[in-house]
Amino acid sequence: MxxxxxxxxxxxxxxxxxxxxxxxxxxxxxxxxxxxxxxxxxxxxxxxxxxxxxxxxxxxxxxxxxxxxxxxxxxxxxxxxxxxxxxxxxxxxxxxxxxxFGSGNLRLLEQKLWEHSLTVAIGARLAALKVKPSLAEECFIIGLLHDLGQLILAKEVSSYETIVQDAYNKMLDLRQMENDTLGFDHTDVGGLALEKWGMPEHLTDVVRWHHQPDRSKYKDLAHLICFANNLTKSKLIGINNHHDTEKFQNSMKYLGIVPEDADELETALMDIYGKEKELFKI
Known part of the structure; x- marks a missing residue:
């Protein structure tokens, strides 16, 4: 394209x-x-x-x-x-x-988005507590908001459900399909929405670049979200499970997370996911 x-x-x-x-x-x-x-x-x-x-x-x-x-x-x-x-x-x-979430006609899609967003938020917070404790709470809020653009597109663009379905069925990168079809992707939309809300720059910036953390002004936060996002996708939680191993490993390297740490974080995340089912419902 x-x-x-x-x-x-x-x-x-x-x-x-x-x-x-x-x-x-x-x-x-x-x-x-x-x-x-x-x-x-x-x-x-x-x-x-x-x-x-x-x-x-x-x-x-x-x-x-x-x-x-x-x-x-x-x-x-x-x-x-x-x-x-x-x-x-x-x-x-x-x-x-x-x-x-849950306020439109695409309730299943919105449920999956909320489930994914909350899991990323928890995963990013856990990872931050391990390597960058001062960023733990910021990671949580950004994790919950990182895919806001997908929610807006689901509500506002009639063809979006088809784009999501194709990406899911073919295990393709949703962002690439969004760009190919729409000329922009959910990170552009989410960043713009938060800007319109008057949110702080670090929130809008990391939401905009969480798939490309090296382009963010706030690389520590962006890599923590990228790490948690790909970890969550690897557990098939969400509407697009295209797990980018290269980005995952790049964020691990940047954050100094070794494989043993990643395994420990995955275990802790899935333990919370298993125990706190009510949190994940909309």
Missing amino acids: QRINESDKLKNILDSVRDFPPIPQTAFKVVKILENPDYHVTDLVYCVSKDMGLTTEILRLANSALYSPSSKISTIKQAITYLGMNTVKNLVISLSSKAL
Whole structure:
């Protein structure tokens, strides 16, 4: 396929995608609260607690094997105390995105996307705890949002389900099929959506380059997501299981993850995946 420039690519996206979803309201409010240097924790507790669905998701995750609290966490205030303000903020933003899943007619596709996104988020967090602990929570939020572009395309482009089905049946690279058919791919769309939401640059950048981590300004984060993404695909979790061994090994090398570490991370990830089935439902 002939390479197209970025302005043509953007035009193709905007011609194909009629409506980008707005940032979920609770996430928007939380971001605004935290922008105020004089905010109080009670402001955050009040804001999140009004969203019962989101509160349930945060408490479910906080009590899961992912965080393994010593005693049950039953309120948002307890979650903030145990997990920290930044982690809860990230959970609010990323878990708010779950409202976008299961809201259309492609429920099976959306279920598979959510399952894959959450598994990548957990896998990236586990990998970061091993090699770059300070990036663990950022990895979780980016992992949940990394395939936002696929969700938008599924809702907005009528031919997308066929593209996904062909890629799945033939075990082909979905990104390549998207580019061949549409002239852009889901990383372009996801990055643009997060930009429209006003998300921080490191989120939009890593979502844009998680398949090409060496092109990212935030290579550590991008390689962690690339590693977790390919690990998850190798376990056949998601809508496209084209596992890129070369990229997987390249990210392992960059991060200093040896095969024994990768095996250990895979075991830990699949243990959580097996135990926390409720987390993976939309």
